[in-house]
Amino acid sequence: MKNASRQKLFDALKKVEAAGLPPDKALALLPTEGSAEQVLTLTALQKLLKQDLTLAEAAAKSGLFEQHEVGLIHVGERNGKLLEVYSWLARHYGSLNSRWLELHGKLKIMMVVWLAGSLFLRLYPLTTGYIGLGTYLIYVGVPAAVMLFCHGFYKQYANRSLPAYATEWLLKIPGLREQISQYHEAVFCHHLALALEAQLELPKAVSMAIEGIGNPRIRESFGTIASAADSGSTLTSAIQLSDAISRPAGSTAISTGEATGKLPENLQHYARQLANNNDGQWNYLMSRVTLLGWIMVVLWLVI
Numbered sequence: 001m002k003n004a005s006r007q008k009l010f011d012a013l014k015k016v017e018a019a020g021l022p023p024d025k026a027l028a029l030l031p032t033e034g035s036a037e038q039v040l041t042l043t044a045l046q047k048l049l050k051q052d053l054t055l056a057e058a059a060a061k062s063g064l065f066e067q068h069e070v071g072l073i074h075v076g077e078r079n080g081k082l083l084e085v086y087s088w089l090a091r092h093y094g095s096l097n098s099r100w101l102e103l104h105g106k107l108k109i110m111m112v113v114w115l116a117g118s119l120f121l122r123l124y125p126l127t128t129g130y131i132g133l134g135t136y137l138i139y140v141g142v143p144a145a146v147m148l149f150c151h152g153f154y155k156q157y158a159n160r161s162l163p164a165y166a167t168e169w170l171l172k173i174p175g176l177r178e179q180i181s182q183y184h185e186a187v188f189c190h191h192l193a194l195a196l197e198a199q200l201e202l203p204k205a206v207s208m209a210i211e212g213i214g215n216p217r218i219r220e221s222f223g224t225i226a227s228a229a230d231s232g233s234t235l236t237s238a239i240q241l242s243d244a245i246s247r248p249a250g251s252t253a254i255s256t257g258e259a260t261g262k263l264p265e266n267l268q269h270y271a272r273q274l275a276n277n278n279d280g281q282w283n284y285l286m287s288r289v290t291l292l293g294w295i296m297v298v299l300w301l302v303i
Contacts, residue, residue, distance in 0.1 A: 002097075003093040003094075003096045003097040003100070004093075004097045006089070006093040007090050007093040007094040007097055009041055009042075010086045010087075010089040010090040010093065011086075011090045012042070013086045014083060014086035014087055014090055017082050017083045017086055018083055040064065041062065041064045041065075044058075044062040044064060045058050045059065045062060048061055048062060054074075054077060055073055055077055055082070056070055056071075056073045056074035056077055059073050066211075066212075067211045068191065068208060068209075068211035068212035069089065071191075071195070071208035071211065071212075072085045072088075072089065072191065072194060072208075072212075073085060074198075075194050075195050075197075075198040075200065075208075076194075076198075078198040078199075078200075079197055079198040079199070081194070081197070081198075084194075085194065088190065088194075092187070099282065100154075102286060103286070103289075104154055106286065106289070106290050106293070107150060107293065110293045110294065110297050111143065111146065111147040111150065112147075113297055114143040114146075114147075114297045114300065114301070115140070115143040115144055115147055117297070117300075117301040118139045118140050118142070118143050118300070118301065119140050121301055122136050122139045122140065123136075143300075167215060167216060167217050168217070171215075171217055175285065176285070178281075179278065179281045179282065179285060180215060180218065181218055181221075181244075182274055182277065182278050182281070183274075183275075183278045184213045184214065184215055184218045184219075185244065185245060185247075185250070185274055186271045186272075186274035186275045186278060187212050187213060187214075187271075188209045188210065188212065188213055188222060188244075189209075189250070189267045189268075189270055189271040189274070190267070190268065190271040191208060191209035191212045192205055192206060192208075192209035192267055193263075193264040193265075193267035193268045193271065194264075195208050195209060196263055196264045196267070197264045202229050202234075202235060203226070203229045203230045206222075206225060206226050206229045206235075206238075207226055210222045210223075210225075210226055218244075221242060221243060221244040222242065222244045223242075224238070224241045224242035224244070225238045225239055225241070225242050225244060225245075228241050228242075234258055235254050235258060235263070236251075236254055236255040236258050239251060239254060249270060249273065250270055250274075253266040253267065253269065253270040254266065254267070254270075
C-alpha cells in the first residue's frame, strides 16, 4: 500500500481503538468505503480475527502489513498501547505522504512553466527562420521528456521504497544524506522505545526497530548494532560499533537511559528532538530546491 492508504488505514484503526471495543467488533464497525487497499486489509483482518487469532497474528497472516507494522501492533497489544501505536503510524505515513505531495507540487509548477515557456518563447525564432524545426523540437522535447519521466517516477515510486539507483544518488547529495539519516534515526529510536516499553528483549527490540527503516542503505548502517545486541552487548556498547547513531546527544541519551533505567523515555525524547530538527531541515531544503529549480528554468528560457 502507498503511504496515503496506510495513513487512512491506521487513522481508521485508531478511531475504533479509541472506542474501547474488542478488535473483531471494532473492525466490523469500520466503513467499507475508502481505497481498495484499505478495504481489502480491513476485510482480511475481520475474517482472520474470527479464527481466534490476536490482532498481531491476524495482521501477519493477512500479508498486507509491513513486518515492522506487525511488530508494532504486537508491542501495542502487549503493553496496552495500541492507540499510541496507531496514532504514531498514522502520523508517520502522513508525514511521508505530505512530503511527497509538497515536492511533487513544487516540481510540477516548474515543469509546466518550463514546457509552456519553451513552447511559446521559441515560436517566434521558429517562424522568423532563426531556428529550424529540429532545434525547436529539441527545445520543447527536453522539458516534455523530463516532465514525463518525473511524472512516471512519481506514479510508480511516490510513497513506496525507491529503487536502488535513486537511493544511492540521493545519499550522495551534500546535506541530503544527513537529512535522510536523521529522519530514519528518529524512526528507529521511536520504534525501539515502544518495543522496550513492552519489555521485549533488547535483540528482538532492535531488530524490530531496524525493520521500520525504509531506506535500505540507512538500514544497513544499523546492522552492526543488531549484531552486537544479538551477541549480548548493551545498547551503549552496540552503538559505539556503528556510525548509525553518531550524534553526541544520541549517545548521551542512550548511555544515560541505560544507567538510570529510563532508556525508553530517553529514546522517545531524543526521537522527538530529531523529528523537530528534521522538519526544519526539510523546510530549508525545499526552499533551496525551489530556488535552484526556478533559476535553472529561467536560464533555460532566456539564454
